[in-house]
Amino acid sequence: MGEADESRLGAAGPVGSAEGVPEDPVEPAAETAGEGERSTRGKTGGPAKKKGSGLLETLMYTLGGVVVALLVHTFLLQSFYIPSESMQNTLLVNDYVVVNKLAYKLGPVERGDIVVFKGWDGEDTIKRVIGVGGDHVKCCDAKQRITVNGTPLDEEGKYLYPGAKPSDREFDVKVPKGRLWLMGDHRNNSADSRFYTDDGHQGTISEDDVTGRAFLRYWPLNRISFLSRPGTFSVVR
Template sequence: MAVTRKAAVGEKKKKGGFRETVLLLVLGVGIALLLQAFVIGSFYIPSESMENTLLINDRVFVNKLAGAPERGDIVVFKGWSTGEDTIKRVIGVGGDKVVCCDAKERITVNGTPLEEKSYLYPGDFPSGKKFSVTVPAGKLWLMGDHRSASADSRAHMDEPNQGFIDDKDVIGKAVVRYWPLNRGLIFTKPDTFDKVK
């Protein structure tokens, strides 16, 4: 009789442990899905437009709660005409005048030249296309770091949006390159943007 009672208690503990494991697993998956939907996203890089900062097949985590994009941020957004997830660097925000180029072939923002060597693709020019734009309120001017291989704001200037992206189309700010592991990097804003007023 005592043996049967012990066996029943042991069986009950096994069932309780299994249920608890399943519950924790379901809860963990649910939390992960909520984080993916509202807080952190993972994105892979499909093109060379952000080289050498980001190479093809690199993967980044994006903070969806990072707040309004600032100059110098790398952001993922809904692309110009296709609505596909796209990644570029913010060069100008609402109210900024972005011009290419000054006498030294540098892009200027509000008259301040950008020193872009820290992120611009080696040997690339800041822009092969001349332009002068004033970014409307609530919009962004975005460019890839590999300018000669990037279909960015400059490539969409003849469209109704004139190359600008609505800041509401931004999914989030890239915060870390996590893959491949040997190239892991936490992104920081380049110092040159601190000089822009």
């Protein structure tokens, strides 16, 4: 297996505002807030507003924008940039994604989701969910495919990095309730659950450590796309 590359997710900032071997940390992108329009007086309009009043109005609009941005950043959406190659070719270095922080307040984490979470070293990290609580994940069957609950995953040509094996490391794990087994799409260049099977949790991550689901790649412009859940996992029971 290739040498691990460390990847920290970069936060892009409030809402607008995630990765490798060993991990895939992402970092948030920079925060902006809109500025309110200034009031002006037309030729036939009423009396001009006082200068101080216009300034106060602008400050109030700006403050309101900041508050809204902070609320959205805290409770709803957050942007991250991708600093490493562990999720290629789904996510490339310097791609930007938007994460829905409410996704798992409203429903369960599902196999195939791309999630940002606090990784094994405590940093923001991005990977794909392969197994959820109760799943039996194993590598590999006679055809070198990863299986989930005995069902082989058809990953090639879907999201697995071209030419990469599903895994060069063997594993056989029953995912504990409330935890997740996560892997990068570029299996030769991703330190994921496979690397931490001796950590006391068999390499799994708690659902409580998940920030949210990455659902949109919005930069660069020529790569704008929704990050949908692949049908590969629909046959798993």
